[in-house]
Amino acid sequence: MVEHSGGDGDDVNWNTDDDEHEIDNFQFSPSSSPVQFMSETSYGPAETTSPNFIQKGISDEVVASFIEMGFSSEMIARAIEETGGGSSEPRMILETLFNYSASTEASSSKAKVIDHFIGMGFPEENVIKAIQEYGDENIDEITNALLTYAEVDRLGETNDVNINTNDDDDNLYSLSSDDDEDELNNSSQEDSILQALIKMDYSREEAAIAIERCGEDASVEEVVDFICAAQMARQFDEFFAEPDRKEPMNNSKKRRTYNEPQRRERKPNAAMASDQLIYLPKEMIGFGVPNRPGLMMNRPVPVPDIACGPPFFYYENVAMAPKGVWATISSHLYDIVPEFVDSKHFCAAARKRGYIHNLPIHNRFQIQPPPHNTIQEALPLTKRWWPSWDGRTKLNCLLTCIASAKLTNRIREALEKYDGEPPLHVQKQVMYQCKKWNLVWVGKNKLAPLEPDEMEKLLGFPRDHTRGGGISRTDRYKSLGNSFQVDTVAYHLSVLKPLFPNGIRVLSLFTGIGGGEVALHRLQIRMNVVVSVEISEANRNILRSFWEQTNQKGILREFKDVEKLDDHTIEQLMDEYGGFDLVIGGSPCNNLAGGNRHSRVGLEGAHSSLFFDYCRILDTVSRKTRQMRR
DNA sequence: GCAAAAATGAAGCATGGC
DNA sequence: GCCATGCTTCATTTTTGC
Structure with missing residues (x-):
């Protein structure tokens, strides 16, 4: 209970008829191309250096959406041409763009593939060796070969097994340990990927989570992509992490920011x-x-x-x-x-x-007509009865239940005691209940919860x-x-x-x-x-x-x-x-x-x-x- | 017995005084 | 910077009335 100083002893009890207490607390880009982020105004220059999409009959909004998804202007123009020019459907264009993306991945140049695997942590000589053997298009085979090489290297370093290299064929490594060979052959694909990721210096926990999230059919590449993406996203946490975690400070006393919660003891x-x-x-x-x-x-x-x-x-x-x-x-x-x-x-x-989505965020627009912006505009009949001391223009969150009739009746009875404006402490108590229950004025001294149709209107439903x-x-x-x-x-x-x-x-x-x-x-x-x-x-x-x-x-x-x-x-x-x-x-x-x-x-x-x-x-x-x- | 009404705090962030 | 206080919140349980 929070006490409210009535002073003159005429506090109102809103909750029970006979309670002596005071008021209840009156109380997503294709993987091969970088994501481009452009402000609304930045679409201008892009158009000047890009094919004229308008002439092709495609709207700015569609093009902007594709650009925001990370496709290049040239790629978009090509997709539009291939799907019928100005008469093409955005959905068809989108499908074509994704096909390009997949195609681009499959036909990557040798240099690009080399860079890719070196970037994953494999030695350059092993990468070149694997590409020579399997070609630059068979990513899975290259990956498997590199993992084998890595395993052989690791075993060689630890001298746990004997490695016989065939001098006549530098591309082949063989394991002399039958047990290890059997173990490798018998391990499931999931285990194999897990081991591979661990060898790439990913933590076991991180690898396991990524495998689970990508599904059992996912390739090593897909899982690695997933982890890299997650690592990028985690950078965002820098902005939201508690300052004392983000950057340890020797001085325990530091300025509290808006987003930093107060520390309290709680269960x-x-x-x-x-x-x-x-x-x-x-x-x-x-x-x-x-x-x-x-x-x-x-x-x-x-x-x-x-x-x-x-x-x-x-x-x-x-x-x-x-x-x-x-x-x-x-x-x-x-x-x-x-x-x-x-x-x-x-x-x-x-x-x-809170909303989590993978939608483009530029070129959004409101549905028409836009809704009323204030309570009084949305519910015009309340204007007549709205007292000057109720300064609300917005309602609080519309909840699943409403105030009781008993409560609104008690408020009415309390307000009727005064000819003009009620004293400040009564105003304060009434306002607390108004905000708590989203009450609106429907008559002199009469407050009422919203009707269902009023909630429908406020929420944008018919x-x-x-x-x-x-x-x-x-x-x-x-x-x-x-x-x-x-x-x-x-x-x-x-x-x-x-x-x-x-x-x-x-x-x-x-x-x-x-x-x-x-x-x-x-x-x-x-x-x-x-x-x-x-x-x-x-x-x-x-x-x-x-x-x-x-x-x-x-x-x-x-x-x-x-x-x-x-x-x-x-x-x-x-x-x-x-x-x-x-x-x-x-x-x-x-x-x-x-x-x-x-x-x-x-x-x-x-x-x-x-x-x-x-x-x-x-x-x-x-x-x-x-x-x-x- | 069922449907509707009424009664039931606390978590967590913002703000202001000291 | 600390602390007290104010304010908001897609709800659940109990009671009431038919």
């Missing part, structure tokens, strides 16, 4: 076990928000090659999760830096969320999106409180519009009431296929109703449980529909949310641990997509 938390922490930015504008061009920025760390789309993916969860959670989430999503955004920059309600079909009022609040803010998500997804003018295939996990689908619809991106996974029958009904009411021509296929969506089923779906272009979803926040008083235990919680199914499914889709591309 251990599983979510805090992570060594690496990602701190939230003071102002959550992500990589940019509309109408604030000065704040537009690039990703602090490029999306690693292994994570570049297709498929594109988009993951969301609450920003203010327990310590260490976002570092863990990021580490499971290719070490991509989260984009923290508060939806108050898009609408009249706050919604602090009116009555969640109404009817047997869903209770309570469940409407719950579903809306758990949903995306459509305008925010649409802003991020808008970059897909020029890339998929003929429609998109979506795998929607934890669909909820279809925030992602509504965003794509409002962006006028045709949904050719939506495979939706949602546990709640009420929410599935809402999505199906939306699908029918908006006359969607595509296929909507529904599943209930992400845990039961196994790899075989995913691959079957991808074979059936030709793959997925976008994997979107926000896993349950129940065990992360600040409002959870009982089981805020982090990602290991019963609900929030479903995040790992998101990762599993995304890995399967990515692996299958690579196979299909090949």
Whole structure:
């Protein structure tokens, strides 16, 4: 309890009728080409030195997106020509670009291959020897040969076995130890890769994690690429690491920054076990928000090659999760830096969320019309009753439950004691409850929680999106409180519009009431296929109703449980529909949310641990997509 | 028995005084 | 720089009413 000095003894008890206490606390580029990051204005000079795409009938946005994905202007121009010039579809161009990428890799010059393996730590003479034997295109054979050479060298140094070199053939090494030979032959591919990586001076732990993440079919090269990408991404942590970890200081007393949390004694938390922490930015504008061009920025760390789309993916969860959670989430999503955004920059309600995705971030645009920016604009009927001493223009986060009627009634009774403005201490107490429960003024001295349709409006959904079909009022609040803010998500997804003018295939996990689908619809991106996974029958009904009411021509296929969506089923779906272009979803926040008083235990919680199914499914889709591309 | 309403703090960051 | 305090938070459990 926090005491509030009423002074005149007329404090209001908002919680219980007879309680003597005071108020309750009134209380992703192709691997062969570098990623280019260009500011919005930097596209200008690029055009002057590049082929004239406009004449080719391709929009600036599409070209900019390709450039941002790391393709050169020349490569893009060639792809456009090959796919039909001005009439070509961005998606076809994109496929062609990826084919170039693969082709480029396969036809690399000998010098490039030599550099590549030397860069991996192999001796130059061994690299040249392997290329002479296997040619410069057979990367796997070269890799295996180099690993064999390395193993022989190592054994030679330790004199554990006798090495017989055939003087007549310098290219051949043979092991005289039958036992060792058998051991090598019998080891599984995974073990072989693990051993190879360890020989390359990667730690066993690092190698094991990379193998697990790349899948059992991955080659040594793919795993090494993955590790290198992860190492690059980790550089970002320099910006977010605690200063005392980043740069040990002798002086224990140092200035505290905005992002450095205060040190307090608190009980251990599983979510805090992570060594690496990602701190939230003071102002959550992500990589940019509309109408604030000065704040537009690039990703602090490029999306690693292994994570570049297709498929594109988009993951969301609450920003203010327990310590260490976002570092863990990021580490499971290719070490991509989260984009923290508060939806108050898009609408009249706050919604602090973290997003991890591999989408381009330039040339985003807002869906039209833009939402109202203040409470009073969004809810005009409240203007008449809004007292001057309530200075709110934005609502707090829209939650899953609302204030009780008893509370609003007690506030009314308290305010009716005064003819004019209530005293400051009453104002303060009323304001606390207003902010806590997102109450709005609906009459003289009358406060009320938001109606479901008002929440729909604020969150960017069509009116009555969640109404009817047997869903209770309570469940409407719950579903809306758990949903995306459509305008925010649409802003991020808008970059897909020029890339998929003929429609998109979506795998929607934890669909909820279809925030992602509504965003794509409002962006006028045709949904050719939506495979939706949602546990709640009420929410599935809402999505199906939306699908029918908006006359969607595509296929909507529904599943209930992400845990039961196994790899075989995913691959079957991808074979059936030709793959997925976008994997979107926000896993349950129940065990992360600040409002959870009982089981805020982090990602290991019963609900929030479903995040790992998101990762599993995304890995399967990515692996299958690579196979299909090949 | 079921659905809806009501009651239930604490984690974690920001801010300001000293 | 330390500390107290303010503020916000995609929730869960218990109680109530039909």
